[in-house]
Amino acid sequence: MADISIRNLVKTYPGNTEPATKNISLHVEDGEFMVLLGPSGCGKTTLLRMIAGLELPDAGAISIGGRDMTYLPPNRRNLSMVFQSYAVFPHRRVRQNIGFGLMTRKMPKDEIARKVAWAAELLQLTPYLDRYPAQLSGGQRQRVAVARAIVVDADVLLMDEPLSNLDALLRLNFRAELKKIVEHIGTTTVYVTHDQVEALSLGDRVAVMEAGKIAQLGHPMEVYDRPADTFVGGFIGSPPMNFLDGQVADGRIIFGEGASIPAPAAVPPGPIRIGIRAEAISIAAHRPDLVPAVVDVVEPLGAATLLTVKVADQSLKVQIPPSQRVSSGETVFLHFAPDSVRLYDPQTGLGLLASV
Amino acid sequence: MSTLAPSRTEQSDDVPVDLRPLRRLKRNRLLLQLACVAVSLFMVVPFYLIAVAAFSSPAAMNEFPLRFLPTAFSVETMSTFLSSTGVGAGLINSLIVAVGTLALSLVVGAPAGYAIARYVFKGRDQYQLFLLFTRALPIVVLSVPLAELFLNVGMYDTPLAVVLLHTALTLPTTILVTASVFLAVPVDVEEAARIFGCGPLGAFGRVVLPLALPGISAASIFTFVLSWNEVLGATILTLNQRTLPATVLSSLSDSPLTFRFAGGFFLIVPALIFIAVMRKYLINMWGTTIR
Structure with a gap:
């Protein structure tokens, strides 16, 4: 567990003239649940991927727990991540999927088995441990992805629109469950979404992003009640302001x-x-x-x-x-x-x- | 409208069911089945006839009319073929060449395919097109300069020379096929492996490669069979270290009919075995296609 400090991050994708993130600075407290909210193309996913090390910034710095991470490869950042498309490994059983991060960290076998059993229990996956992902429903696959992310003792948990591929009812149920789980494990979390309801319901703080910048950063109710500008007010709330x-x-x-x-x-x-x-x-x-x-x-x-x-x-x-x-x-x-x-x-x- | 609706359904009950589209559908299905059978026979009958001839006694070959059923079963023809000079050595050379070609073209081709699939670099499209140029030149044109080249560097008449030629021939398809295979492996699965503690090589070995295996095995079938059957280049580049097809070809004109059938049969079988072994990797392994 650790805090995340982002300073003046700039990233322009090759072939684009407009930067994806424009000089973004953000501090996420230890154990905080930070939501990056914004319409598609606002740079929220780019920011998350730079924290993950899947994209490298052109300028600026990222440090996690006081250690500089800006240009480190993803496997040396001690992170875990839940992907929008689940990204479970199709050729591994649920058990090996959940234990993947522990296996690469060379944890002893009995320890892996214990932690996998714990995560499977938490996410109600125990009956499916010996199945392949193809034999699971979309919701169950996303549970596997979440279980895989929480078993590792990561400094930071990253989530890239984890609920957006689920159908509406499942999303509603899983949202509450996810909040409970993340509160339970207490890891510093950065959560990307374009769904303002998700942002308000999950976040300790919400960073509303627009065109590569943070338009407003604050507690969900503050962002809802006192939008800093008309963009934030028009983006958050159903109906919008x-x-x-x-x-x-x-x-x-x-x-x-x-x-x-x-x-x-x-x-x-x-x-x-x-x-x-x-x-x-x-x-x-x-x-x-x-x-x-x-x-x-x-x-x-x-x-x-x-x-x-x-x-x-x-x-x-x-x-x-x-x-x-x-x-x-x-x-x-x-x-x-x-x-x-x-x-x-x-x-x-x-x-x-x-x-x- | 509410009073009209029921009367309308009553009316439509009176319309007779038109069975013609259904009949057409059934007829088309039947025709499709027949076409499948015809294509299968086209492939299987020559192989069957060769097999029958290869396992008949030499005497039965000279009978008229020829038999379509293996009534005169005998291993005499096959054993004559197998014990004739050059066949054993040719078989070993062929195996060395085919396996060597397979290994070399995968070692060189798969990383190239991966690069085409994953990285955007200058000249990628031109590179893909340029790859096919090796196949644009006929082997006859390539072989003579190659023979001279190999003579000069002292590699003439070695299996390695044939491996290099065959690798050059199969590389374009290996690269293009593996590129499309790697393209089908989702990037985020690879990224997940990186996040959860794998280095670039670890992610490739633990996640990408297993998922790409079906496609890679398809590419390797193609490579193996091409190398096994290639005869022209192998004949020109070797003299004593001939591969099996080259051996059979060189002695074809002055050998008896039975020898030809036995040779033909023996050339088909390893390719068939290889395909049969690889087939299980072709069809999906985890109950679904790649995703």
Whole structure:
């Protein structure tokens, strides 16, 4: 177990002009579960592969537990990894697959058998130990990959979208199981995903990446509640954060005719963009200080009802309790929870103030 | 619509089932079977006739009409062939040459194939095309300069000279076949081996090679059979150290009919045995194809 220190990593793939990672620095604490989250092509997998030693950076440094690892081959970094495609060895039985990392570390046979039995028990693979991977389902193969990764006493556990090849139900179950297992073994973990739900549910901290840079680094709820810029707000959450363009004048943010909310005192007059989560908007009976909106689409989702409404020609998602009945075409009045309104610069998309 | 729907299904019940597509399907299946049988017979009948002739007594060969069933079974023809001069030595030379070619072309060809499969380097496509140039030249054209070359360096009339020639001939296919085999081994499996403690060679030996074995055995069948059957180059490059086909060829014109059949049979058998042995590596080993 060890901390990971990444300093100013730059990597450009041959033939590309745009670097895959642009001067990334990141510190992962000992025992921390760090999630790298971002859309495809944002450099998250490249960063993980550089930690693993499967790609070498053009510049910068990586150290694990205080030892420089930047250009060491993967087998000398004492890591373990779970691959998106499982990458189990088809020609080895489950038992030998799980024990592979122990075998290459020249551990005594009885010790290997004991650890393999422990990992198989933890991942419910005991009945399948003598099967070949081809005789297992996709979910079981991923369990083998996880078991193989946790039996070795590695400094760092790397996971590259380990759940993305599983079907939806299996993913949900295995996510919770994975969290429990990683908490149990307590290894420093770097987890790559493009699924924001996975990122929020698993991470101690989340690094949201965009175009080779870290857009925001923080605890999952902080990233969810206070997105540093409009990209993060638009990427995290289902539905993503709503953004509304308006003008600040006379102490109010005005979106259009008769639609405005109070502005915080510190905000200078001029154009502004506000961000608000769908669940921070509620609908109420008509009051002059509320924002009128026309309901466009009503989507009952079971636990909640999702509305698409229009405020002065701008689209918004609003989440209301299923007990509230609304039909499309109706005019409703929106209440924006003041604590949940975030302010952004409409030009740069960067956050202006933490909250109203 | 809800009242219309049931009536529509009732109507469609009245439409008679058109059996013609099914009949066509059955007929096509039958034709396919017949084609398979015809192709198999095309391959098997000559071999069968040679085998019958090789195990008939010389007297039976001169009978008319010839027998299609091995009624006059005798090992006389075969034993005459095996004890005639040059056959034993030729057999040993042939084995040395074929196994030597196999080993050398794999030792040189498999790493080249691996490089083509895994690494992007300048001129890779041109290199792949250029490889095939050796096969563009007929062996006759190659052999005479080669004979002179081997005479000059003192390697003429040695099995090693034939091994080198055969390796040169089989190398392009060995490289291209193994390249496609290595391409089929997923990169992340190899990376997993690296992560879990293998060096580059360890990852190759413990993971890539076992997974590539079926394809490599296919390439080696091709190499072995080509070397075993190659006669022109072997004849030109040797005088006393002839391989079996070269021996048989040189004595063909002045040997009896029975000798020819026995020779033909004996040339086919080792190749068949080799294919039969390698076949189990060709079909998948772990209950699935490579992934």
